[in-house]
Amino acid sequence: MRCQHALQTLLILIGLGVSSQTAPADPLRDLRAGQRGQILFQSLTPTGPTELMARQSPEATIAGVLTFPENSQATSPAMIIMHGSGGIIPGREGAWAERLNRMGVATFVVDSFTPRGFSATGDDQSRLPLAASIADALSALQLLATHPGIDPNRIGIMGFSKGGQLALYTTLEPFRRAVIRDDVHFALHIAFYASCSIPYLAEQTTKAPILFLLGREDDFTPADHCRRYAAFFEQKGSPIEFHVLDGAHHGFDLPTPLKFLPRAQTARNCGLDIILEPEVTAQRWDTGTLIAPMEIKPYLRTCMQRGASYGGNTEALAVAIDQVSKSILRYLKPDH
Secondary structure (H helix, E strand, O other): OHHHHHHHHHHHHHHHOOOOOOOOOOOEOOOOOOOOEEEEEEEEOOOOHHHHHOOOOOEEEEEEEEEOOOOOOOOEEEEEEEOEOOEOOOOOHHHHHHHHHHOOOEEEEEEOOHHHOOOOOOOOHHHOOHHHHHHHHHHHHHHHOOOOOEEEEEEEEEEEOHHHHHHHHOOEHHHHHHHOOOOOOOOEEEEEOOOOOOOEEOOOEOOOOEEEEEEOOOOOOOHHHHHHHHHHHHHOOOOEEEEEEOOOOOOOOOOOOOEEEEEEEEOOOOOEEEEOOOOOEEEEOOOOOEEOHHHHHHHHHHHOEEEEEEOOOHHHHHHHHHHHHHHHHHHOOOOO
16 A cells, blocks of 8 residues: 555656645645645545545545745735636636735645646546535645645635636535534635536525636637526625626636637536535526436437537737636735
């Protein structure tokens, strides 16, 4: 077992481009020693929301990179950055970490895929249950809250596409309570071009503020579906900022030209609420019919499609940077 664990750790580090001399050999359960840089930490891999909420999920080792603003003093606000179905992409997660550091915010870029042996799930979302990534985001929050250089009351989450879903789902109390046993919660949620076609719903949320950043031309995760989800969160007490950016497609903050991905799996023609309490069930938007958990996958097979556009837009990126900066100044209040 010891040799197997050492091999798994080495593979994780190779995938991240990290030498074994610059990262811990075992996953950390707290950061009380003030660690920075490459960090392995403990998370969970539930098969779905029911297993996550039942707290019966197997443990998993996840990786992240923690960076701080230059000349940071006392405690800093922080932002957990969650990637999408394409994994960590050059010019996106790292670029946002640099921008946020310049705004006075520490960043923790989480890699949910490499430690589990994936590079991407865009053409098959079933490779890794969404509930596992939810657990990763909340486990990262619990970890960062123990760092002496981070204010636990000023930690936000930012995510892209599938990561944008995580930025939204981590407001739901049944998920938060499944991972975090105290009152620690995100102070700000920023969702870039999230899919809102199959939203999770719960009676209780954290009521934290949410910033939606969406593309008007997005044929992967349509912006209009998120209007409905934003209304749900607003009704629950979250302050909402909702921006649909002109000329923007999915991935508008990337430094890459627009292209069509024929194998991309999209839920743009779906419409299904997943209701978490008192037990997991679902309701179709078109008919209002309640369906049991075992009927969810058959329904999704009928509505999921393939093919969507993907690429950057410099004007939309500039608007997004401005809106992120305003939200951070308002809700995370960096010192400089």
